Every structure is written in structure tokens, then in C-alpha cells.
Amino acid sequence: MSSVDLETLRTLATLARLTPSDAELTRLAADLGRILEAFEALAQAPGPRPDEPPATRTRADRPVPALDPEAFLAAAPAHEGGFFVVPRTVGGET
Amino acid sequence: MSTDDSTELDASALASAHAQGALAACATLEDTLASLDALDPLLESVAVRLDQLARTTAERLDGARQHEFPAGPLCGVPVMLKSNLCLAGVETNCGSRALAGYRPPYTATVVERLLAAGAVPVAMGHMDEFAMGSSGENSAFARTRNPWDLARTPGGSSSGPAAAVAAGLVPLALGSDTGGSVRQPAALCGITGFKPTYGRLSRFGLVAFGSSLDQVGILARSVRDVELALEALSGADGRDATSLDEPPVVRLDAVRLAGLRVGVPAEAFGPGLDPRVRAACEAALERLEELGCVRVPLSLPSTALAIACYYVVATAEAASNLARYDGVRYGPRVAGDGTLAGMQAATRTAGFGPEVVRRILLGTYVLSRDYQAAWYGRATGVRAALAAEFRAAFERVDVLAGPTTPTPAFRLGEKSADPLAMYLSDALTVPASLAGLPAISVPAGFAREGQRELPVGLQLTGPHRGDAHLLAVARAFQEATEHHLRRPALAEQV
Numbered sequence: 154m155s156s157v158d159l160e161t162l163r164t165l166a167t168l169a170r171l172t173p174s175d176a177e178l179t180r181l182a183a184d185l186g187r188i189l190e191a192f193e194a195l196a197q198a199p200g201p202r203p204d205e206p207p208a209t210r211t212r213a214d215r216p217v218p219a220l221d222p223e224a225f226l227a228a229a230p231a232h233e234g235g236f237f238v239v240p241r242t243v244g245g246e247t
Numbered sequence: 248m249s250t251d252d253s254t255e256l257d258a259s260a261l262a263s264a265h266a267q268g269a270l271a272a273c274a275t276l277e278d279t280l281a282s283l284d285a286l287d288p289l290l291e292s293v294a295v296r297l298d299q300l301a302r303t304t305a306e307r308l309d310g311a312r313q314h315e316f317p318a319g320p321l322c323g324v325p326v327m328l329k330s331n332l333c334l335a336g337v338e339t340n341c342g343s344r345a346l347a348g349y350r351p352p353y354t355a356t357v358v359e360r361l362l363a364a365g366a367v368p369v370a371m372g373h374m375d376e377f378a379m380g381s382s383g384e385n386s387a388f389a390r391t392r393n394p395w396d397l398a399r400t401p402g403g404s405s406s407g408p409a410a411a412v413a414a415g416l417v418p419l420a421l422g423s424d425t426g427g428s429v430r431q432p433a434a435l436c437g438i439t440g441f442k443p444t445y446g447r448l449s450r451f452g453l454v455a456f457g458s459s460l461d462q463v464g465i466l467a468r469s470v471r472d473v474e475l476a477l478e479a480l481s482g483a484d485g486r487d488a489t490s491l492d493e494p495p496v497v498r499l500d501a502v503r504l505a506g507l508r509v510g511v512p513a514e515a516f517g518p519g520l521d522p523r524v525r526a527a528c529e530a531a532l533e534r535l536e537e538l539g540c541v542r543v544p545l546s547l548p549s550t551a552l553a554i555a556c557y558y559v560v561a562t563a564e565a566a567s568n569l570a571r572y573d574g575v576r577y578g579p580r581v582a583g584d585g586t587l588a589g590m591q592a593a594t595r596t597a598g599f600g601p602e603v604v605r606r607i608l609l610g611t612y613v614l615s616r617d618y619q620a621a622w623y624g625r626a627t628g629v630r631a632a633l634a635a636e637f638r639a640a641f642e643r644v645d646v647l648a649g650p651t652t653p654t655p656a657f658r659l660g661e662k663s664a665d666p667l668a669m670y671l672s673d674a675l676t677v678p679a680s681l682a683g684l685p686a687i688s689v690p691a692g693f694a695r696e697g698q699r700e701l702p703v704g705l706q707l708t709g710p711h712r713g714d715a716h717l718l719a720v721a722r723a724f725q726e727a728t729e730h731h732l733r734r735p736a737l738a739e740q741v
Contacts, residue, residue: 157612161612162608165611165612165615166608168611168615169566169570169611170570170573170588170592170595171592171596171604171607171608172592172593172596173596177604181604181605184605184666185605185608185609185612187667188558188609188666188667188670189609189612189622191555191667192554192555192558192559194551194552194555195552195555195556195559195621195622195625196621196625198552198628198629198632199625199628199629200620200624200628210488211488212485212486213485220352220353224352224353225352225576228350228351228576228577229575229576229577230574230575230578230580231580237576239587239590240582240585240586240587240589240590241587242587
């Protein structure tokens, strides 16, 4: 339960959209293996219990003032015409 | 009142002096800025100075006083904000290269309320990257030092705010506490640090780490200052669905300690506790008994699994929350191979430091299909069991007491290569976080370390929503002790 092999870690990194170097992956695999080994006592714990009802609440369904979308776009690395700009994902060259 | 005194005063005394006209907010601010100039180079607590905003705010406050407008409860009190609390237009970088230069377009609810109460924001404070750390060393920008010993950590992740309050640079600061990030640095720096009941302070505008655990916290020199701030900052917020639907917390009058039942969990005094911390906390418990409290030994068995539980839950939530930093909406972008996926991976890999990467991968692992039930599922079970143990305990006692940290402040670099050793620093603070309970660290004594003395914190924990009573108990302890009045001799260390 506690070891994390390099291939698994590489898959996890891809899922997390990270590209650590091979040396970093080796170090991370050792770190995670050691951390999970120390946490193994969790395996002896009872399984999940039904969650308590969440303490969240909903607000009234009525419009309230919101910030101008431009204010949020201004923090982006690239934006144009009210949209975030990203590398092209379909339709050929960028 | 001489302005030379202003950096010696706590927030309550300062606010009162400003409200009565005995002291001008502008004069206090200039003392604070001079103090930052002189001492912060030693500490590296400040991430961003807000001199212009602070001067404008102080001038407005003094003008309002001249026209006899009512003064807010924090009138003219200089404050530091941890760099994960949004203040519109001010760099809020969370100690991360991934948010370097990020200026949010909105202000956190607690910061809005702080400003409405008359506080003067003077700086954003350094912190561990995305609040992940217990020493401040995970900041991408600074290595904040402990004013009691500059070779040691101030604790983390609210490292800058804790060091600044301890050194007397500011009397009050806001931090955030996910697994102890306000209480642990407060203990290591010899100040008072409070994490309220989950939902007591709005999280709107607090950059998310582990959303079921994150809570804004208050760092100050005294419990009475914490109460002053909590009264101004608490209250329901429609912009945070987890905020408690309750009015602001009102400070209680003095509580009677005679007959107060103080539960002492055996697990809090287990192996691994530094003997000097044990001795200081035992002495604090004896002081409470002298004041009339009744000591009730008890056990919270699930706390033995609290660190494992916490680091599974918190990393799972962090892996989800930090997915948003992908070079599209915030922060610097790295082009990578020119594809969208390549840009996102290159941006994230360049933006995140080693501890954040480690936690994202751990969180991704414990949520992955093959391991989710074994890790995340069991952690949620332990969390529910722990909460039930706390509820049962509070049927027998009024507060729980024990050490805040297993050791006094450790040396910078001592644990930075060993993530597990660093995680264990949080062993005594994560239980209250997992159960969403209010908890406070108050100075309880000192540990001799060579020529120096290092502060020790006593953690008091209250039942869910019992913030006001917990604070009144902590205040009563503080009024009967003098540990919180001592100041580090910073100048002698230069």
C-alpha cells in the first residue's frame, strides 16, 4: 500500500499537469513512499462514515452587483475581446 | 502620550488612544514604518509594503476624528495581512512564483471588515507557499526568522505575520490556519494566535488550500486584542457558503475559573514532546488549577491518526484547489511546447515549489481510483471519529488544554530536507482543525536553549461555536500570567 513506483508517479504527475525531471521523480517517489508508510496506521482505521450534513447554506436567489469581467481578465497572462487567450487547441497552427 | 510609545502598545490601547485623540493615527503609522525600516531587514517578515495606502488611510482616520465622526474599534491600528488574503490592487502572491505579481480585483471580506473598523494595513506578510509548511521556509521569496533567535524558524505558514507581531513591528495581524498555521507560529514566536470555529470568519478572498479546513486566524500580543479583532471581523457572509449564520462574536465579561473543567488529553503529552515544553505546559496547567480550575484527564484516541488523516484530506483538497493555477487566468505563463497542455504543465512546473509539488502528487495519489477508498475514504472516517471524540469530551469538560507544539522553535534548515519530520510539527494542532473547533495558543513559558530562551505555547481548545467562552478563559489565564508581556531582545542579536 505504501510504495509508489516511478511509473505510477509519472502518471500522477501527468494527471496533475506537472513535468518533474527524472531526478525529481525519483526523489518524490522516495518521499511519498516514506510518507505513506508512516501513514499506514490509517489502514487499520474503520472505513468511511456517512458525512455529517454540510454546514453550507445557500444565499437568496437574487442578483447582486458583481465585478466587471474586465477586472478579472486583467490578471490573466493573455486576454482579448473579453476572453482568456490560450494556445490553439483545434484547427491547426497557432 | 509620547509617540515614542506607540510601538509598545497593544491594539486595544492604540485604538483607544486614537479614538480619544491622545494619539494621531498618522503618528502611530510613522512609528510603525520606521520600525519596519529598522527591523524587518533582520526578520524578512514583509512581502509587500503598503506605505502609500497606509498613509492615506491614517490621514483619513485622523481627519474623521477632527470632525468627530465615530471611531471604529480598530481605529488607527497598524496590521499585517498574510499574503493569501486578497486586498484589491495589492500583490497577493501566496509565497508562490505561480502568483508572482498577481493583484486581485477584489478584497477579502475579513479585510473589508478590518478596514471598516479603522485598521491601517501596512504590509503583506511572507508565508509558506500556498500556506503549505510549518517553518516559513517554503516561501519562494524569503526565509523569515524568529525574533527570539534569528537562526530559528518563526514557524509557519503564517511566518511573516507571526514574526512581525512578536518583534513589535505591528500589534495585530491576520493569518490563515489550515492545520495550525496561526497557532504553531504564535507558539514559536511567543504571541497569541487564534483559529476560530470553522465558518466563524469568512473565507471569501482567502486563497484556498484545503477548503474544509481553511480558516482565517488572528495573531496579536494579547487575548483581549484577539477579541477586539474577532468582534469586528466575524459575522455571516453571503459570499462564503460555509460561513456560520450567526451575528459577530461579542466579547464576554470575565469568566469564573473556579470550577472550570479543563480536559487534558493524554495524547497531547505523549512521547516525542520536548521535556521543556512539557514542563512549561505542566506549570501552566498547575497555574490554572491554582486559579480554581478542575483538571480532568481524558483520552482522544483518534488523535494518534490525526497527522495521517490531515495530510490525506488536506493534500486531496489542495490537489483540487491548485488545479486552477494553469497559466490561463492568473500569474506568469510559461509557453512550454506551445500546446495548451504543454503550456499548462510548463507553467505549473515552473510556478510551484518542491513542497507544493509533493502535496499535489500526494493528493492526486490518495484521490486516484485504485487508492481513494484506502486513503481518502479512511481519512474521512478518522475525521468523523475524531470529531465524535471531541463532542463526547466536551460533555465532560469546558475547555481542553495541552501544548501547541511538540518542540520550541527549531533551527532554519533543520527539517527542510525531511518532509515527514516537518509534518510532525503539526501533530498537536491538526486535531482541532479536522474537527473544525476553535483553538488558541497563548504564551505559557520559555525553554532555555543555550544563551537564549525560546517561547512555549499552551493550546486551549473549545467546543464548536464556543469561541467567545474559550477566549474569555484564555484571557483569564493571560491576566494571571506574564509570559505574554515578554519581548524578544532583537537588537542584541545583531
